[in-house]
Amino acid sequence: MELDRRLLLAHCAAHALSMAAGLLVVVPMALNGSAFKGRCALFSTGYWRTEERAELSGLPGQEDRLVVQQWGPPAACQFATFVGIFTVLYGAAQGWRCLFYLHGRHDDTLFSSFLTVLLSVCVLFLSGGSSVILSLGLSSWCDIVTDNNARPYSCIESQSVALNLDVDTSSFYTDLSLAQASLWCVTALWLVQSTLAFLRLYHSHSQHISGRCLLREKEMLLGYSTSDSGSPSPPHPPATLNFLI
Template identity: 70%
Template sequence: MELRRRLLLAHCAVHTLSVPLGLLVVVPLALNGSAFKGRCPLFSQGFWRTDNSTGAAASQLVVREWGPPAACQFATFAGVFTALYGAAQGWRSLFYLHRGHDDTLFSSFLTLLLSVCVLCLSAGASVTLSLGLRSWCDTVTDRNARLYSCAESQAIPLYLDVETSSFYSELTCAQISLWCVTVLWLAHAILSFLRLYHSHSRQISSPCLSREKELLLGQAYCTCSHPHVGHELPNSQHTSTVFI
C-alpha cells in the first residue's frame, strides 16, 4: 500500500474514533446539566454551614455562587464539534479510499489549519473542565477537611436542590474523554501535516523532475551534435582549399 493511502486510512481511523469520544463528552455533561437543573458546578463557590437548631449538629453545603455556564458549554461545544466533524470527515475519507482520490494542496492546508485551531480549543476546554472539577471538589470536601473524598461525596446528602448522586462519575467521564479528544486532535494535526507535505512534495517535485529531464536531454543532444560539427569543419576547409 502506498504512503498516500496509508495516511488516508490512518486519518479515517482517527475520524472514526472521534465520534464515540465526542459523544462521551457530550452525554455525561448533558446528564449533569439536567441533574443540576441547568446550573454549572464548575468553579462554583460555597461553604459548609453547621445547623444546631434541631439539637443535633447537621452540616449543610451552601453554594454562594454557581459556576459560569460558559465553562460547561465550552466543553460541550468541543465534544459536539468533534463528533460531527469526525462523522463528516470519516465518511469523506472512506469515499476517497474507495474512489482513490486525495485532497488538493489547498484543501490539505485548510484541514491542517482547522486541526491546529481545534486542537488549541480542545486543550483549553480540557484544562477548563479539569480545573473546574477540582474547584467543585474542593468546595464539596471543604478543601479536604471532610472525612470523605470527592468521589465518595456522591453518596452523602449535600442538602442542595439539585441531584448530586452521580456528579463525580459524569464529570470525570467527560474529563477523561475530553483529554482523549485532545490527543486525537493532536493526531489529526500530525496526519494533516504529513498529508500536506506528501501532496506538496508530489506536486512540486513533478515539474522539477520534468525540467531537469529536459535540461539533461538538451545537454545530451548538444554533446552528441558538437563532435559532428567539428568533424565537418575540416572537410569544408579542405574543399575550399582545393577549389582555390
C-alpha cells in the same frame, strides 16, 4: 501500500476514535446539566454551614448543609460541550471524506491540506484549553463538597452523601470525571490528527514538486527531440563552384 494510503487509513481511524471520544464528552455533560437543572458546578463558590435540624425537619440535633453562594459560569460547561459536539461532527465529515478518497485513490489538494492542518491545530489548542478548564473546575467543586478535604469522605464518595441542595448530586463525579478523561483523549486525538494532516500536506507538496519536475524534464526532452528532427541539412556547394569544376 503507498504512503498516502497508509496516511488516509490512519486518519480515518483517528476520526473514528475522535467521534467516540467526543460522544463520551457530550453525553456526560448533558446528563450533568440535566441533573443540575442547567447550572454549572465548575468554579462554583460555597461553604458548609451547621444548622439546627429542628429548623429543617423538626428533629432535635444539628445537621451540616452545603450552601452554594454562586454557581459557576455556564460558559465553563458549555465550552467543553461545544468541543465535544464539534469533534463528533468534524470527525464524521472528515471520516467520510477519507473513505471517499480511499475509494477514488486520490487525496486532498495542496490548499485543502493546508487548511486541514490549520484547522486541526486551532481546534487542538481549543480542546486543550477546555480540558484544563474542566479539570480545574472539577477540582474546585470537589474542594467545596469535601470542605478542602476536611470531610471524612472523598469527592467520589460525596455522591452518596446528602448535600441538601436543590439539584441531583448522586452522579456528578461520575459524569464530570468521565467527561474530563474523554476530553483529554479528544485533545490527544487532535494532536494525532494535526500530525497526520501535516504529513499529508508534506506528501502532497512532495508529489506536487515531483510532478512539476517530471513535467519540466518531459518538456525539455520533447524540445530536444524536436530540435534534432528539425535541424537543417548541410549546405550544398555554390553553383558557381560547380560550374568551374
